[in-house]
Amino acid sequence: MAKIGPRDTKPEMVVRRKLHELGRRFRLHRRDLPGTPDIVLPAARKVIFVHGCFWHRHEGCRKSTTPKTRVQFWQEKFARNIDRDRRKEAELRQSGWDVLTVWECETRDPDALEVQLRDWLTAIEDDN
Numbered sequence: 001m002a003k004i005g006p007r008d009t010k011p012e013m014v015v016r017r018k019l020h021e022l023g024r025r026f027r028l029h030r031r032d033l034p035g036t037p038d039i040v041l042p043a044a045r046k047v048i049f050v051h052g053c054f055w056h057r058h059e060g061c062r063k064s065t066t067p068k069t070r071v072q073f074w075q076e077k078f079a080r081n082i083d084r085d086r087r088k089e090a091e092l093r094q095s096g097w098d099v100l101t102v103w104e105c106e107t108r109d110p111d112a113l114e115v116q117l118r119d120w121l122t123a124i125e126d127d128n
Contacts, residue, residue, distance in 0.1 A: 014107040035088030
């Protein structure tokens with residue numbers, strides 16, 4: 001599990017390709033923003049987090065299992081991850097950013113992902 005990196009994951013690459021197909025340009029991993037969002041659309045003040053279902057505990061997803069060993073350790077770790085995610089999202093929203101979370105399992109259906117991104121991006125024009 002230590003080999004799983006925080007950047008350029010397969011789900012993130014799928015989202016980035018879809019955004020390019022939709023004609024959008026973006027910045028990656030802006031460290032000056034709370035939570036270092038995976039994808040940032042600065043002109044629209046929108047950010048995307050691409051979350052792994054296991055690490056960020058996608059509720060109801062079959063991938064958000066808990067390891068059988070050291071259960072308490074994992075429960076505490078997952079609780080900290082969830083708390084941090086909520087806190088960083090709230091900080092971004094308070095700063096005027098719109099936040100979208102795309103879950104790892106959602107990237108497996110490219111058509112549904114495109115609809116989700118297109119709807120979210122359409123709100124960019126509606127807001128301006």
